[in-house]
Amino acid sequence: MELCSDKSTTTTGGTATMAVAAGSPTRSPSSSTVSSPGTSPTRGPSSPTAVILSPCAACKILRRRCVEKCVLAPYFPPTDPLKFTIAHKVFGASNIIKMLQELPEDQRADAVNSMVYEANARIRDPVYGCAGAICQLQKQISDLQAELAKAKAEILNIQCQNENLVSLICMGMSSHQHNNQEGEVMISEENNPICENTSMFLDDANLYAAWGPLWT
Secondary structure (H helix, E strand, O other): OHHHHHHHHHHHHHHHHHHHHHHOOOOOHHHOOOOOOOOOOOOOOOOOOOOOOOOOHHHHHHOOOOOOOOOOOOOOOOOOHHHHHHHHHHOOHHHHHHHHHHOOHHHHHHHHHHHHHHHHHHHHOOOOOHHHHHHHHHHHHHHHHHHHHHHHHHHHHHHHHHHHHHHHHHHHHHHHHHHHHHHHHHHHHHHOOHHHHHHHHHHHHHHHHHHHHHHO
């Protein structure tokens, strides 16, 4: 009986030893996690950072999901919600989308600016809208053109007056010079009366020469 009990204990102890050996994995020197001083521990690939895209102002106001290729996103940024609010109040979102889809991409920005400007004018003047602003600008242009024509007429009148004044001054100077020349001639004649007297003597001498044969 004692021998049987010893054998059973030995068998039990061996089984326990085998179980402990199977439960504790052995570590080889190559699989050690201790890194050498010159190398850094390796890390797995980092997970990609999530990019959070805020919806455009149009989708935020309309309370809908802003898709990747939203037609309104390039022209109504989330930082300027008032731009879409004004255009949406006058035209409506469906009309804005329809007009943008009918235009090429290089003309859509100008179309959006035109819609926003017209909506602002319509809000300021619900009766005439842009037509009222255009008429007012045309009136200002016509008034300025009339003032410009008036100024040109005044300039032409002043130029004519200057030309007339210059011609009068030239005529006065020429007449003054003519009078000075006539005065100088008269003064020279008054200073030389001998010429007239000698001419009279010459006439008398000719007269005696004509009567000379008669006396002989």
